[in-house]
Amino acid sequence: MSARAVAHALFRHQRKMLATLLLCLAGGGATIALSPVQWRAEATLLVEASRPDGAGALAAMLESRDLHAQVLNRFGDRLYPAVPLAQRADAFRHDLHIRPAEGLVRLSLDGPDAALAADALGGLLDRLAEKNRAVFTPQDAGGELARQAVQAREKLAAFRKRTGITEGSADKAALVRRRGELDGETSAAEAEASALADRLTVLKARLATTPATIELTNESERTKVAEDARAKLFELQTREAELLGKYQDTSVTVQNLRAEKRKVEELLGKLETTTQNRVTSGTNPVYQDVEKDAFRTEAALSAAKARLKSSQRQLADLDSRLAALAGSERVLVELEQATVAADSQLTRRTGSGAAIEGIGIVSSATAGSRPVGPAPWVVMAVSGGMGVVLALLLAALAQKFSTRIVTPADVERRLGLPVLTTIPRES
Structure with a gap:
């Protein structure tokens, strides 16, 4: 276009x-x-809680229907003049904004008038302070319940600090798991020590039957002559047997052969005597190897026995700790049950949420200079x-x-x- x-x-x-x-x-x-003009009043509370969820507990107290009813009894007609009585509580919860943070609780309230919103929010804080003081007042039943709850928590904390037990079941599970590991280590050490002891017994028996020294023969230069003499003697003996089949013992041939044989025998006897005189004794290498193996086995057996004794000592210590934990666990369970019961009674007494010590006002209820919503x-x-x-x-x-x-x-x-x-x- x-x-x-x-x-x-x-x-x-x-x-x-x-x-x-x-x-x-x-x-x-x-x-x-x-559109009705809405003004917003804001306040900030500081919580010095005796428990980590102090801000959350304070927010729960601020959401209590009892507190809302007390504020509406005083400011309901001016805050919600056109809203029926049955719906004012819901309207008040809709206009009340609670934002808990770490150690702080910020709250705001919307209303048709700036001063009225600030007064209503201040009234809510006053009712909160009265309720919290009532819980810790010594003269009433709520104060007694609060003291009982505090005492129960203190006893539980003191017991955990004295015994070192934070969570009975978790500590017991850790000890039982460690005992199982030690039991396995002890069994392994026992098996190793038994095997080493059996091996050492066998080695000692071999040492008892093995000679420490053996004879060592040194071959001399006459060894070849002795071998030749033996061969010659065998040859002469063979010829003598042949000649005896042909001649008489008194024949010259037989006598000459026998004379030669005697000379060879004399020479061979001298050579054997010389060899026997040169025989010496020395260390048996087999005995040395067995002895070294026995020494190593004995050292390993001593180390295995030391590990076995250490594991047995740790097992005895764990057994004593488990026995002590069994008694302490019963006390811990009783103290935890007493603490839970005291907190439950205090909660039923004070309504939604338990009392909190150390509530401080960082900024009181004040209304903004401009209405809520767009200009x-x-x-x-x-x-x-x-x-x-x-x-x-x-x-x-x-x-x-x-x-x-x-x-x-x-x-x-x-x-x-x-x-x-x-x-x-x-x-």
Whole structure:
């Protein structure tokens, strides 16, 4: 669409656009006029809690229906004049905002008037202080229950500090797991010591039957001569047997052979005597190896026995600790049950949430200088912007669905005829 066509469409539908813009501005004005002005009062509380969840416990006390009912009895008619009595509690909880943080609780209350919102929030803090003081007042039953709860927690903390037991079941499980590990180590040490003792017995028996020294023969240069003499003697003995089959013992041939044999025997006897004189004794290497193995086995056996004794001592210590823990665990369970019972009684006595010591006011209930919600000029600006957008959208839709033929573009679009020229209309 050309700029001329756009200008024509805006001029043609200017009344519709102006009506749409005025309607949106009127809606914004009506919203400002009809919406009630809300003011917000804020306060901050400091909690010096005796337990880690002090801020959460204080927030629970601030959400108590009893406190809300006391505040509504005093300020309900002025805070919610048009709200039925049965719905005022829900409206008050909707307008009350509680934001607990670490050690702090920030709360705010919305109301139709700044001073009224601040007074109502201050009244809530006053009722909170009265309720907390009532719990810790020595003269009433609530104070006695509070003291009992504090004493139960102190006894439990003292017992845990004295015995070192934080959680009985967890400590017992850790000790039982460690005892199982030690039991396995003790069994392994016993098996190792038994095997080493058996091996040492076998080695000592071998040492008893193995000689420490053995004879060592030194071969001399006469060894070859002795071997030749033995061979010669064997040969002479063989020839003697052959000759005896042919000749008499008294024959010269036999006598000469025997004389030669005696010479060889004498030589061989001298050589054997010389060899026997040269035989010496030495250390038995087998005995040395067995002895070294026995020494190593004995050292390993001593180390295994030391580990076995250490494991047995640790087992005895763990057994005594488990026995002591069994008695201490019963006491711990009784103290925990007493603490839970005291806290439960105190909770039932004080309503929602238990009492908290050390509540301080960091900032008292004060109302802001401006009401809650967007400023009137913001509402009117948003309404005007929406009016402009809707006016342009309305003009575009009206132009698109219009059946009038005014411009050459309308002629070409609706009739499908080309426009060659235009003749201005004479007035």
